[in-house]
Amino acid sequence: MKNKKSPLSLHLATKAIHGLDIHPRTGSVSLPIHQTSTYRFTKTEEAVRFAEGDESVYVYTRYHNPTTDDVQRNLALLMDAEDAVLFASGMSAITTSIFSLVRSGQEILSTPSLYGGTYRFFRDELPKLGITVRYFDPYDLPELKKLINENTALVYAETPTNPTLEIVDLQKLVKHVHNAEEKLSRNIFIMIDNTFATIVNQQPFNFGVDVVVESTSKYIGGHSDVIGGVAASRKVITKRIRQTAKSLGGSIDPFVSYLLHRSLKTFPLRVEKQNENALALAKYFENHPKVKRVIYPGLKSHRYHRIAKKQMRHFGGIVTIEVNGGAERAERVVDNLHVAINAMSLGGVETLVSIPVYSSHVNMNDAELELHGVTPGMIRISVGIEDINDLKEDFNQALRV
Numbered sequence: 116m117k118n119k120k121s122p123l124s125l126h127l128a129t130k131a132i133h134g135l136d137i138h139p140r141t142g143s144v145s146l147p148i149h150q151t152s153t154y155r156f157t158k159t160e161e162a163v164r165f166a167e168g169d170e171s172v173y174v175y176t177r178y179h180n181p182t183t184d185d186v187q188r189n190l191a192l193l194m195d196a197e198d199a200v201l202f203a204s205g206m207s208a209i210t211t212s213i214f215s216l217v218r219s220g221q222e223i224l225s226t227p228s229l230y231g232g233t234y235r236f237f238r239d240e241l242p243k244l245g246i247t248v249r250y251f252d253p254y255d256l257p258e259l260k261k262l263i264n265e266n267t268a269l270v271y272a273e274t275p276t277n278p279t280l281e282i283v284d285l286q287k288l289v290k291h292v293h294n295a296e297e298k299l300s301r302n303i304f305i306m307i308d309n310t311f312a313t314i315v316n317q318q319p320f321n322f323g324v325d326v327v328v329e330s331t332s333k334y335i336g337g338h339s340d341v342i343g344g345v346a347a348s349r350k351v352i353t354k355r356i357r358q359t360a361k362s363l364g365g366s367i368d369p370f371v372s373y374l375l376h377r378s379l380k381t382f383p384l385r386v387e388k389q390n391e392n393a394l395a396l397a398k399y400f401e402n403h404p405k406v407k408r409v410i411y412p413g414l415k416s417h418r419y420h421r422i423a424k425k426q427m428r429h430f431g432g433i434v435t436i437e438v439n440g441g442a443e444r445a446e447r448v449v450d451n452l453h454v455a456i457n458a459m460s461l462g463g464v465e466t467l468v469s470i471p472v473y474s475s476h477v478n479m480n481d482a483e484l485e486l487h488g489v490t491p492g493m494i495r496i497s498v499g500i501e502d503i504n505d506l507k508e509d510f511n512q513a514l515r516v
């Protein structure tokens with residue numbers, strides 16, 4: 116199978132559907148599922164070739180699978196990356212990529228506002244292996260330059276962040292890291308979790324980032340029915356990631372790869388609609404008497420709207436609101452919704468709501484919540500593709516109960 120050769124320069128929505136020539140021999144329009152754990156050798160000589168490093172010989176699905184390979188190539192095409200590696204979850208993409216690039220004795224510098232799972236991995240797992248994580252203020256980048264030292268292996272950031280939707284200036288971040296690299300005369304990897312923005316709204320590689328990770332359980336999957344993750348980068352880096360993935364074993368199932376491929380076809384279309392609905396809902400909340408605060412990067416009132424405008428095409432499908440009365444009141448609002456569903460996760464076609472102190476930021480003490488900017492009265496809304504009038508009406512009645 117090959118990348119479709121076209122004399123046209125295709126846009127994202129077209130690439131999402133026609134990215135690859137699928138099965139040129141049989142003419143199958145949809146992607147075949149190679150639901151197999153292992154592969155028959157025609158001759159033992161093939162097993163020997165694999166042992167000698169020939170990656171084109173399929174041997175075992177934890178290492179590689181034709182369906183997954185096609186989806187990875189399609190994702191790489193969409194993400195403008197040399198290569199992409201799929202995983203069994205977003206956390207697997209993040210942890211495996213980090214283990215492949217950082218070793219014991221080295222350190223990671225990260226923005227403090229992170230997905231709770233990533234933060235807990237940094238807090239609970241990495242120190243056991245002798246990897247330190249220190250946090251920098253993304254709005255004081257000269258401080259980051261001061262923190263970078265001989266042991267710094269990786270700079271990690273999420274933008275927009277979960278659930279406070281803070282925006283990290285990618286251009287400035289990369290510039291400061293590159294300046295520090297010059298002084299140290301060695302490379303520091305920059306990894307961005309692009310799950311919230313997605314490649315439809317933000318292209319981190321344009322700013323010189325090394326690795327982009329995304330939970331494909333969210334917008335790429337888009338139907339709240341799969342768990343998966345992707346790490347995209349240059350081939351020299353994905354080679355390391357693939358090698359580590361073989362040992363850690365977080366490989367994606369071929370059927371999930373197939374579902375992701377199916378989802379990719381409507382991915383830009385879905386995200387465009389989610390962008391549109393989220394902006395409309397955020398504007399509606401701005402004038403709602405029962406909403407204490409609305410956070411959405413597309414609003415002029417957002418603290419980092421200027422940076423968001425500079426680096427994002429549109430502003431994504433997540434809106435966070437804060438209500439008076441803390442978690443108790445947030446609970447009442449959420450429990451009175453009829454259209455929006457009270458469920459964790461995000462990025463699906465259906466609107467989901469969650470209370471961060473009970474979901475992404477559970478098991479964090481007050482100081483940690485403050486560090487992440489999370490308050491008990493916050494409700495995170497992952498806006499779906501429903502009719503916007505129904506969403507407005509649903510939130511209006513729930514806020515007034």
Ligand SMILES: Cc1ncc(COP(=O)(O)O)c(C=O)c1O
Pocket residue numbers: 204205206207230232273277308310311329330331332342343344460
């Ligand atoms: C920003 C972000 N990154 C990573 C993850 C982890 O992805 P997964 O649940 O697919 O492991 C999540 C999950 O909620 C997330 O919101």
